[in-house]
Amino acid sequence: MSKTLFAPGHTACAGCGQSMAARLVLDAAGPNTIIVNNTGCLEVFSTKYPESSWEVPFIHSLFENAAAVASGVESAIKYLGKADNINIIAQGGDGSSADIGLQALSGMLERGHNILYVCYDNEAYMNTGVQRSGLTPFDTNTTTSPAGIASIGNLRPKKPMPEIANAHGIPYVAVASSGFGQDLQRKVKKALSIKGPKYIQVHAPCPLGWRHETNLTIQVAKLAVETGLYPLIEYENGALSVRRQITPKPVEEYLKTQGRFKHLLNKPEEIKKIQDIADNNIKKYGLRAEAQGV
Amino acid sequence: MKELLEGSMAVAEIVKLCKPGVISAYPITPQTHIVEELAQIVADGHLNAQFVNVESEHSAASVVLGAVATGVRAYTATSSQGLFYMAEVLYNIAGMRLPVIMTTAARAISAPINIWNDHQDVVSLRDAGWIQLHAEDIQEAVDLHLIAYRLGEDKSIMLPVMVCMDGFILTHGMETVDMPTQEQVDKFLPPYKAPYKLDVENPLTLGPLVDPEYYMEARYALNETHKEALALIPKLTAEFAKVFGRTYNGLVEGYQLKDAEKVIVAMGSVCGTIKEVIDELRAKGKKVGLLKITSLRPFPVNAIYDALKSSPKVAVIDRALSLGSFAPLSAEVKAVFFGKTKKPQNISSFVVGMGGRDITKDSIKEIFRLMNGKDKQTEFIDLKPELLKENYE
Numbered sequence: 219m220s221k222t223l224f225a226p227g228h229t230a231c232a233g234c235g236q237s238m239a240a241r242l243v244l245d246a247a248g249p250n251t252i253i254v255n256n257t258g259c260l261e262v263f264s265t266k267y268p269e270s271s272w273e274v275p276f277i278h279s280l281f282e283n284a285a286a287v288a289s290g291v292e293s294a295i296k297y298l299g300k301a302d303n304i305n306i307i308a309q310g311g312d313g314s315s316a317d318i319g320l321q322a323l324s325g326m327l328e329r330g331h332n333i334l335y336v337c338y339d340n341e342a343y344m345n346t347g348v349q350r351s352g353l354t355p356f357d358t359n360t361t362t363s364p365a366g367i368a369s370i371g372n373l374r375p376k377k378p379m380p381e382i383a384n385a386h387g388i389p390y391v392a393v394a395s396s397g398f399g400q401d402l403q404r405k406v407k408k409a410l411s412i413k414g415p416k417y418i419q420v421h422a423p424c425p426l427g428w429r430h431e432t433n434l435t436i437q438v439a440k441l442a443v444e445t446g447l448y449p450l451i452e453y454e455n456g457a458l459s460v461r462r463q464i465t466p467k468p469v470e471e472y473l474k475t476q477g478r479f480k481h482l483l484n485k486p487e488e489i490k491k492i493q494d495i496a497d498n499n500i501k502k503y504g505l506r507a508e509a510q511g512v
Numbered sequence: 513m514k515e516l517l518e519g520s521m522a523v524a525e526i527v528k529l530c531k532p533g534v535i536s537a538y539p540i541t542p543q544t545h546i547v548e549e550l551a552q553i554v555a556d557g558h559l560n561a562q563f564v565n566v567e568s569e570h571s572a573a574s575v576v577l578g579a580v581a582t583g584v585r586a587y588t589a590t591s592s593q594g595l596f597y598m599a600e601v602l603y604n605i606a607g608m609r610l611p612v613i614m615t616t617a618a619r620a621i622s623a624p625i626n627i628w629n630d631h632q633d634v635v636s637l638r639d640a641g642w643i644q645l646h647a648e649d650i651q652e653a654v655d656l657h658l659i660a661y662r663l664g665e666d667k668s669i670m671l672p673v674m675v676c677m678d679g680f681i682l683t684h685g686m687e688t689v690d691m692p693t694q695e696q697v698d699k700f701l702p703p704y705k706a707p708y709k710l711d712v713e714n715p716l717t718l719g720p721l722v723d724p725e726y727y728m729e730a731r732y733a734l735n736e737t738h739k740e741a742l743a744l745i746p747k748l749t750a751e752f753a754k755v756f757g758r759t760y761n762g763l764v765e766g767y768q769l770k771d772a773e774k775v776i777v778a779m780g781s782v783c784g785t786i787k788e789v790i791d792e793l794r795a796k797g798k799k800v801g802l803l804k805i806t807s808l809r810p811f812p813v814n815a816i817y818d819a820l821k822s823s824p825k826v827a828v829i830d831r832a833l834s835l836g837s838f839a840p841l842s843a844e845v846k847a848v849f850f851g852k853t854k855k856p857q858n859i860s861s862f863v864v865g866m867g868g869r870d871i872t873k874d875s876i877k878e879i880f881r882l883m884n885g886k887d888k889q890t891e892f893i894d895l896k897p898e899l900l901k902e903n904y905e
């Protein structure tokens with residue numbers, strides 16, 4: 219096994235989908251990479267002083283400003299005349315990317331910096347204890363969108379971040395998954411071969427927050443893709459260019475693996491609503507295997 | 513060369529001569545002329561820098577944080593609400609020991625919204641860990657930027673420095689300024705050599721999680737460095753005098769203090785007005801003086817003690833409030849003398865010029881007049897009592 223740039227020995231939970239994805243992203247990018255990280259699980263479990271898992275230059279400033287700090291790093295690298303040799307990756311979780319850091323991210327995308335932004339989407343604020351974010355799925359039971367007699371859980375579907383990023387007119391947007399490592403690494407390499415701002419969103423299961431067995435991380439991530447709930451797509455220069463085709467499985471197969479959806483399992487009308495979300499994705503992105511390729 | 517310049521143009525020119533590689537800012541009155549001029553300087557090819565137009569002050573501060581962390585000199589400017597929106601990042605920059613230099617056009621804060629000058633914005637940020645230097649006039653604002661870069665980037669300091677200049681009064685006022693040459697600036701200010709930076713040849717982790725085993729020492733070290741800055745500032749201003757021929761103390765400046773029976777303590781452009789009043793009153797035989805505070809952070813405790821220990825009556829002018837408590841500068845000046853045997857008989861506290869209300873020579877004369885009796889505490893000068901009557905009907 220070749221040496222990884224994201225050293226083991228960090229304090230992530232067993233089965234953490236984000237730590238797997240972060241390692242795959244960095245190893246695909248290689249040693250000439252600077253990482254700018256938002257506050258969140260990844261920064262906390264990988265940089266507890268005096269240790270660090272990062273074998274490349276790494277900076278963490280605040281919860282919501284990685285995209286802006288990275289803009290400063292990129293401007294400095296440009297000023298130093300080193301822009302052609304160094305990859306700059308800004309990254310954060312779904313909360314720091316899609317909620318509190320969306321403004322900084324939008325600014326970074328709009329200004330055209332040569333930066334790859336990676337959003338590790340574990341669908342809630344896991345670092346603070348599983349609170350609902352803008353990327354928490356419909357009907358999910360979290361600590362701030364709890365299911366109860368008067369509520370079925372999270373009231374709204376996921377914010378369409380890939381489309382929001384794409385609407386900035388950037389050259390490359392991709393959705394990837396911890397369950398498809400080679401596909402994730404291919405997307406990272408492709409993104410880094412393109413000049414300008416890029417956005418990759420990686421579905422990253424969290425056994426603690428999703429309440430699934432720690433040995434099921436990859437399986438759970440794969441089921442999200444195979445049900446149509448997490449379409450693996452790519453936009454190049456604004457147009458949908460690639461999508462991973464599937465033979466769709468019923469969403470219930472995905473939902474029943476996780477405690478965060480347990481309250482739905484005897485409510486077929488709610489499962490139907492979630493199946494509709496998957497069906498819409500399958501139609502919208504042409505995910506069904508027998509459909510014509512894009 | 514001496515030129516008649518608007519304050520903002522003068523600041524833009526001196527920043528150009530300091531050669532930052534990255535400039536980032538978000539517009540806010542009355543800071544805008546500075547960054548507009550710098551944008552033009554870069555657009556005209558007179559400065560090789562990346563000018564980053566951001567979507568907020570939070571990102572402006574984050575961009576210069578990232579640039580300095582990469583080993584490149586950087587610059588930003590803001591004011592008032594913009595400074596507050598930056599606040600989280602400003603504390604972070606100081607804690608990360610990154611020598612960002614920023615100009616703050618001091619302005620009132622909202623609500624009510626008001627774009628005119630006082631010190632409520634900058635004084636509120638006194639605990640952010642930044643060194644904070646206050647200019648009296650445009651020449652001093654220019655010179656403090658040079659000192660700020662040398663001071664902040666000194667390997668023994670590595671702290672951000674905020675140069676505060678009164679909004680409109682200094683940013684939009686015109687003054688004859690002795691603008692240094694590039695040769696002089698290069699002699700005083702060497703290129704920035706970062707002792708730590710983001711570098712793929714030598715990977716470091718900046719901004720780690722620090723638990724209770726280590727955190728206190730990091731904050732203690734910050735506080736100690738402020739004390740070291742107190743010692744370094746006068747050395748730098750002495751060196752500055754040799755290159756540029758202008759003499760500053762850098763911490764405090766006394767005006768007609770010797771034998772003065774009444775001394776006003778103040779910061780910023782009001783010191784010019786106070787000096788004029790002192791000249792007039794001295795001509796009439798009144799023993800009055802001024803202690804100008806240039807460095808609010810670090811707070812020059814010993815210099816203030818030495819300057820005021822023999823002054824019978826002292827009045828501190830605040831252009832800011834700590835709502836629900838003593839006016840902030842007055843509280844700190846009083847703390848200097850707590851428990852001391854040699855000290856002023858009175859230390860009074862006056863609040864003037866909030867939200868751009870003019871501080872006239874009469875306002876200053878009124879303060880000198882009010883210093884006759886007992887201590888005055890947080891007494892507002894030029895207040896309009898007729899506006900204080902409530903009527904909700």
